[in-house]
Amino acid sequence: MEDSVGAFVTNGRFRIEGASGGPLAGLTFAAKDLFDVAGRPTGGGNHDWPRHRPLPTRHAWAVQTLLDAGATLVGKTITDEVSLGILGENPFDGTPVNVAAPGRVPGGSSSGSAAAVAAGLCDTALGTDTGGSVRVPASFCGLYGIRPTHGRLDLTGMMAQAPSSDTTGWFARDAETFARVSAVMLGEAIADALPTRLVVAVDAFGLADSETARALRPAVEALSRLIGEVREETLAPPGLAAWARAQRTLQPAEAWQTFREWVDRDNPRLAFGVARGLLQGSMIAESERQWATLVRLEARARVASLLAPGTVACLPTTPFPAPPTGLSLSEQQPLRDRITALTCPGGLTGLAQVSVPAATVGGLPIGLSLLGAPGTDASLVALACAMSRSGRA
Amino acid sequence: MEDSVGAFVTNGRFRIEGASGGPLAGLTFAAKDLFDVAGRPTGGGNHDWPRHRPLPTRHAWAVQTLLDAGATLVGKTITDEVSLGILGENPFDGTPVNVAAPGRVPGGSSSGSAAAVAAGLCDTALGTDTGGSVRVPASFCGLYGIRPTHGRLDLTGMMAQAPSSDTTGWFARDAETFARVSAVMLGEAIADALPTRLVVAVDAFGLADSETARALRPAVEALSRLIGEVREETLAPPGLAAWARAQRTLQPAEAWQTFREWVDRDNPRLAFGVARGLLQGSMIAESERQWATLVRLEARARVASLLAPGTVACLPTTPFPAPPTGLSLSEQQPLRDRITALTCPGGLTGLAQVSVPAATVGGLPIGLSLLGAPGTDASLVALACAMSRSGRA
Numbered sequence: 001m002e003d004s005v006g007a008f009v010t011n012g013r014f015r016i017e018g019a020s021g022g023p024l025a026g027l028t029f030a031a032k033d034l035f036d037v038a039g040r041p042t043g044g045g046n047h048d049w050p051r052h053r054p055l056p057t058r059h060a061w062a063v064q065t066l067l068d069a070g071a072t073l074v075g076k077t078i079t080d081e082v083s084l085g086i087l088g089e090n091p092f093d094g095t096p097v098n099v100a101a102p103g104r105v106p107g108g109s110s111s112g113s114a115a116a117v118a119a120g121l122c123d124t125a126l127g128t129d130t131g132g133s134v135r136v137p138a139s140f141c142g143l144y145g146i147r148p149t150h151g152r153l154d155l156t157g158m159m160a161q162a163p164s165s166d167t168t169g170w171f172a173r174d175a176e177t178f179a180r181v182s183a184v185m186l187g188e189a190i191a192d193a194l195p196t197r198l199v200v201a202v203d204a205f206g207l208a209d210s211e212t213a214r215a216l217r218p219a220v221e222a223l224s225r226l227i228g229e230v231r232e233e234t235l236a237p238p239g240l241a242a243w244a245r246a247q248r249t250l251q252p253a254e255a256w257q258t259f260r261e262w263v264d265r266d267n268p269r270l271a272f273g274v275a276r277g278l279l280q281g282s283m284i285a286e287s288e289r290q291w292a293t294l295v296r297l298e299a300r301a302r303v304a305s306l307l308a309p310g311t312v313a314c315l316p317t318t319p320f321p322a323p324p325t326g327l328s329l330s331e332q333q334p335l336r337d338r339i340t341a342l343t344c345p346g347g348l349t350g351l352a353q354v355s356v357p358a359a360t361v362g363g364l365p366i367g368l369s370l371l372g373a374p375g376t377d378a379s380l381v382a383l384a385c386a387m388s389r390s391g392r393a
Numbered sequence: 394m395e396d397s398v399g400a401f402v403t404n405g406r407f408r409i410e411g412a413s414g415g416p417l418a419g420l421t422f423a424a425k426d427l428f429d430v431a432g433r434p435t436g437g438g439n440h441d442w443p444r445h446r447p448l449p450t451r452h453a454w455a456v457q458t459l460l461d462a463g464a465t466l467v468g469k470t471i472t473d474e475v476s477l478g479i480l481g482e483n484p485f486d487g488t489p490v491n492v493a494a495p496g497r498v499p500g501g502s503s504s505g506s507a508a509a510v511a512a513g514l515c516d517t518a519l520g521t522d523t524g525g526s527v528r529v530p531a532s533f534c535g536l537y538g539i540r541p542t543h544g545r546l547d548l549t550g551m552m553a554q555a556p557s558s559d560t561t562g563w564f565a566r567d568a569e570t571f572a573r574v575s576a577v578m579l580g581e582a583i584a585d586a587l588p589t590r591l592v593v594a595v596d597a598f599g600l601a602d603s604e605t606a607r608a609l610r611p612a613v614e615a616l617s618r619l620i621g622e623v624r625e626e627t628l629a630p631p632g633l634a635a636w637a638r639a640q641r642t643l644q645p646a647e648a649w650q651t652f653r654e655w656v657d658r659d660n661p662r663l664a665f666g667v668a669r670g671l672l673q674g675s676m677i678a679e680s681e682r683q684w685a686t687l688v689r690l691e692a693r694a695r696v697a698s699l700l701a702p703g704t705v706a707c708l709p710t711t712p713f714p715a716p717p718t719g720l721s722l723s724e725q726q727p728l729r730d731r732i733t734a735l736t737c738p739g740g741l742t743g744l745a746q747v748s749v750p751a752a753t754v755g756g757l758p759i760g761l762s763l764l765g766a767p768g769t770d771a772s773l774v775a776l777a778c779a780m781s782r783s784g785r786a
Contacts, residue, residue, distance in 0.1 A: 048484070089660075091441070091660065091661075091662050092662065263665050263722070264721050264722045264723050265721045265722075266721075267482075267484065267664050267665050267666045267721070267722050268484075268664070268665055269484050269485065269662055269663070269664055269665075270662070270663065270664075270665055270668065271660050271661070271662055271663075272656050272660050272661055272662075272663055272668050272671070273660045275663065275665050275668030275669065275672075276668065276672055278665070279668070279669055279672055328657045328658045328660070329656070329657045329658075329660050330657050
């Protein structure tokens, strides 16, 4: 199938057949170019990344798991440079087309994986999510997407960014495929039992555009009917701005530790905005990092108390649908800030999060996110399936 | 002639014949890709620079001046990205080969112009010098090079970096060609009269590697014999480190003003080190800029008193010959710092400076610089010619 949306990296179309007779037999998948595929360079969205690295000799755990389950790998997809980006514009490899929102960004950093699934070039695709890199493109492209509980999956063969927040996620166009893939990746059956209490995160809805919050209302109502008990609560008592600030302290500081030696040795080519992000990470004071660590502890405690067993929270995945491509850096900045305010709970606390395609705003898709305590991934997937059956997602 | 040293930009080989019968008839020249040539993109060493700019409709003043004088333009040469670099390594366009020092950098940012002249691909070549971008490659490639008095030449059609330091310069392999081109560019005959007093800048020699200082001694002695009166003096009473700090405050702060709108709008691809330099420029405090402005005033007064009419100073153009290619950023940093300590008087004070190929260290060329008060360019060129005739240059 032709790469009609520019989702795959150069020389990134190939085919590795899945094991026969597995639970994912008949499905095709793509892997973000942050995952190792044996014998092929892991590009990392940066032309200087593979330069001094040996070719991987083994598939990444996530790739091997899908192949073993019978899915067929059809290629490697474009990512924001070294996973540092949330909009999905990569000036070196190109910006994958978002078929659900033409002229708009696909979201990043798992841009090509989302674009490929949205365009029907494969059934599912692997992404990574550190600060929102699966959830944001899922929302912008109208897909199901998951950021699993931090630390649950084996990240072997996945390029790191900020290890205390890094996760492997995946996308699908429909709930049934999403559940099949999730069962394999999570190693857990997707049972029918649903959460019994719903928390509507009022602070998160308050940060969304009013049109977006309004468009998501029917989906929230459908969710309420499925679950029964509903209450409105503030997700982040100190403010999502405080949590976002903590995430934007810890993640860039860690990313700098991950990339500093490479940057010094290879002086890599990067878009200015990406280089700036790395440098800002290098300049974070230890006192700021300590403050952010304390905020993270508090956020984890908050999530543990709010998301008691049987409780799920919902919030807009992104505060608005996909912005136009080609914005200037200063136009992008406030958008990035607001996106991070909604995505930060994931990276900060390690909870499980599933984004379901729940509405459109002016014809553009927008996701509703289901948040659960660490370990409740399968239950969130089950809820997404139930929403789909109810006609709301 | 084949571009055996990778000095020219992609699609940068072409031929525009000079006017017939001019003083430079029979000479060929190249122009750094910071100079406009009508009908061709001005690349600026950055693939995103020409994107939103119209093709130049007129030649830059310097290009037109050489064409009018009869020289034939043979192409456009590689430069460090938007002229921000002193070593001459451009990961987008490639690093021109320094035929005088294989395996070593050519020096930058006028890397391709110097490499092309050194390799005999043209007789002379235009460069720009803001913080050392003609002088350093002249030293590293064993060429004559000039940074003319600031403000003397018309910079129309030359891409700016830091206007209060920007100049147009040029290279040649031999003193006679250097003098012919200089007479045209300066619009002034190169008379035979030489300066009558020589100042040996002891602080500058003290910052050079001892092998470099020792290797330059015979050239300084030859210069002494040509001039007569010789004395040793400190060029920068507050220290060359203080002058260099002032230059490294003013120049990046101005460069940021030059490029900030472009950077914000186009988010250009840059090597990490170049992006870092721009960002450091963006973070310079106004109080630092004010201090540097005061140091500049003091430096100008010092140069005016030291370089009274008839006086010329000499110093090593660079503290060492060309370093190896492929150093890490942290390995480059102390080298850059020492280079700037020797080149800063030019950008800071606007004086005239000519670098002559004066010695070799371990087979690698090193330049000796002649400094004169603003406006004394022709007299420095005459001195370079006299050194050549004496067998010392």
